[in-house]
Amino acid sequence: MPHDSGTPDMIFVIAKREFRSMFLSPMAWVILAVIQIILAWSFFTSIDYFFNIQSELATLTNAPGVTDLVAMPLFEVASIILLMVMPLLTMRLISEEKRNKTISLLLSAPISISEIVIGKYLGLLFFISVILMLLVAMPLSLAVGTELDLTRLFSGAFGLFLTLAAFSAAGLYMSSLTDNPMIAAISTFGLLLFLWLLNNSTASDGGTNVLNYLSLHTHFAPLLRGILNTKDIAYFLLFIVGFIVMAIRQLETQRLQS
Secondary structure, three states: OOOOOOOHHHHHHHHHHHHHHHHHOHHHHHHHHHHHHHHHHHHHHHHHHHHHOHHHHOOOOOOOOHHHHHHHHHHHHHHHHHHHHHHHHHOOOOHHHHHOOOHHHHHHOOOOHHHHHHHHHHHHHHHHHHHHHHHHHHHHHHHHOOOOOHHHHHHHHHHHHHHHHHHHHHHHHHHHOOOOHHHHHHHHHHHHHHHHHHHHHOHHHOOOOHHHHHOHHHHHHHHHOOOOOHHHHHHHHHHHHHHHHHHHHHHHHHHHHO
């Protein structure tokens, strides 16, 4: 059954509904609070470290600044923490609809599967944007008393957003495969961890092989260093589109079978 791209109006209606429902869940608030506590601790630890080595930095010619030693490590830590958290956010997207038997109502409604999937995905992206804004506000607050490399800060934040968007797309697809949210969460975590660690297992090959290219971290690292490479951005976009299309196909197959 061919699918259409969906009308923007209906997609945003579904996205807003999904976004609101996330904030009605106590788990979302708990996740937000835990993320902020962990990242705030990491942020203040980095600031403390920066102050401790300031005398040594003064003797260096091209010494790393506060952006290198505080903001970038924060984004790196955030990527690891959110890799563990994203499966908890994505597990309920479609699998919970299946478990509650509401998926059949959605599939029989006068809206396309593309609209359902893209709407749910955008709703999650809105939630991720809230997390990211709270995170970026931490290093930005340092602009009051010091000079920040805003270009590199933007590059790092953009890279983290693309990484989280990729996590979300993979989680959405895994959620479409089962009616058990816990199985969806565990399988998503396994997949993301595998894709994250691929570059570590292939580092000895000089980074030229296919497995290294498929690693999410391989494409996140340059953005974290302030290198906006179209190759890395294209990888994330293809990754996201690929998993969203697979989720749509999966639901189309289920609609035909029902």
